[in-house]
Amino acid sequence: MKRIKILLVFLLAFLAITPVASAASADTLAGLRKELNALKAKKSDADRKTAQTRTEINNAKAGVFNSQEEIKKNQNLIDEAKIEIEALNIEIAKTEENIKKLMSAEQLISGDNIYLDYVFNAESYADLVYRYAIIEQVATHNKEQIESFEEKIDYNKKLQTELAEKEIELNKKILELEKNIASLGSKYSEITEITMDIKDEISSTQELINYLVKIGCKENENITSCMTVHGDIGFSRPLISGRITSRFGYRTHPVTGARQSWHGAVDIGGNPEGTNVYSSANGTVGKIVTKSKCGGNQVYVHHNIAGVLYTTAYFHLLDIKVTIGQSVTRNTVVGTIGGGRRTPWDGCSTGPHLHFVIAKGWYGTSCSGDCYSSYTTFDRVKAIDPVKVLNLPNSWTRR
Numbered sequence: 001m002k003r004i005k006i007l008l009v010f011l012l013a014f015l016a017i018t019p020v021a022s023a024a025s026a027d028t029l030a031g032l033r034k035e036l037n038a039l040k041a042k043k044s045d046a047d048r049k050t051a052q053t054r055t056e057i058n059n060a061k062a063g064v065f066n067s068q069e070e071i072k073k074n075q076n077l078i079d080e081a082k083i084e085i086e087a088l089n090i091e092i093a094k095t096e097e098n099i100k101k102l103m104s105a106e107q108l109i110s111g112d113n114i115y116l117d118y119v120f121n122a123e124s125y126a127d128l129v130y131r132y133a134i135i136e137q138v139a140t141h142n143k144e145q146i147e148s149f150e151e152k153i154d155y156n157k158k159l160q161t162e163l164a165e166k167e168i169e170l171n172k173k174i175l176e177l178e179k180n181i182a183s184l185g186s187k188y189s190e191i192t193e194i195t196m197d198i199k200d201e202i203s204s205t206q207e208l209i210n211y212l213v214k215i216g217c218k219e220n221e222n223i224t225s226c227m228t229v230h231g232d233i234g235f236s237r238p239l240i241s242g243r244i245t246s247r248f249g250y251r252t253h254p255v256t257g258a259r260q261s262w263h264g265a266v267d268i269g270g271n272p273e274g275t276n277v278y279s280s281a282n283g284t285v286g287k288i289v290t291k292s293k294c295g296g297n298q299v300y301v302h303h304n305i306a307g308v309l310y311t312t313a314y315f316h317l318l319d320i321k322v323t324i325g326q327s328v329t330r331n332t333v334v335g336t337i338g339g340g341r342r343t344p345w346d347g348c349s350t351g352p353h354l355h356f357v358i359a360k361g362w363y364g365t366s367c368s369g370d371c372y373s374s375y376t377t378f379d380r381v382k383a384i385d386p387v388k389v390l391n392l393p394n395s396w397t398r399r
């Protein structure tokens with residue numbers, strides 16, 4: 001389970017490198033940082049655009065609202081004009097009726113009518129003429145009034161037409177604004193999507209940077225080589241299956257029978273000679289010992305686990321499958337199980353098994369940090385319990 005977790009994290013880190021690796025600058029940690037800054041700038045730009053589009057949408061919506069309000073006002077004005085026209089028409093009708101009455105009176109006057117006196121009740125001809133003049137004046141006044149009513153009607157009709165035209169214009173404006181809102185809306189969601197993508201890219205780039213820093217990559221070191229050669233985030237089991245036959249610490253020596261004998265490793269049995277032994281983490285082969293009388297063929301691998309240096313060692317090997325300085329991953333076979341009949345040169349093994357060491361620092365090499373060349377230091381001081389580090393059960397059948 002732990003190994004799956006570790007592998008997942010490693011895979012995620014590797015996946016995260018993919019979109020970034022396409023950029024030319026991002027093959028170093030320094031390049032990645034530049035990339036991250038560029039992404040952050042891109043994101044604040046996108047954020048600005050989002051806010052701007054949001055404002056544009058709001059403005060367009062306000063524009064639609066205002067136009068709708070204006071249409072409402074317009075419609076009221078149109079209604080008012082209609083009402084006024086109706087009122088004026090009534091006035092005109094009334095006035096026309098008056099004129100008609102007066103005209104019929106005038107006709108009576110202009111003809112030889114014996115009922116003139118009766119009709120007009122004039123006391124004399126002069127009076128009649130006087131009355132006639134008055135009637136004429138009234139008729140003229142009425143005509144003028146009708147003309148002014150008609151003028152008003154014309155004005156109102158014109159107003160009505162103008163308002164109707166204005167309404168058409170406003171509706172057009174609303175249509176345009178709505179179109180604008182729709183396109184702004186799609187622009188907005190587009191920008192939002194881009195922003196989300198950038199956000200993802202930022203967090204994955206940041207994660208990768210954190211990981212690379214953790215495994216101890218230098219600013220200008222090639223990321224890929226740093227990850228495969230130096231960097232890892234933990235150890236995995238060196239064997240697909242196995243069984244603990246001797247633990248880390250003091251024990252009775254299986255060969256010499258000495259009590260309180262130091263064992264700076266874990267012995268893993270349960271595999272026949274020739275079984276593949278894997279590097280426990282990514283690293284570089286730092287030391288190889290061949291056919292030692294006690295320990296047989298030995299491979300030492302240097303690791304950088306989250307910025308801390310370690311050495312793992314694989315003893316009693318039948319074959320050695322790597323060379324000094326070789327970059328290895330946790331899937332590299334460093335050698336095969338020995339310690340049995342097929343490794344007669346090795347006097348410190350009673351049967352096929354792997355003597356597996358995890359020690360702090362880099363043994364057998366020189367470096368500016370935690371490096372040393374004393375085997376005693378490696379075995380007695382720097383070695384740590386692999387069972388604890390790997391959380392090894394008594395036996396297992398999966399790596």
Ligand SMILES: [Zn+2]
Nearest residue numbers: 265266267355
């Ligand atoms: Zn051992």
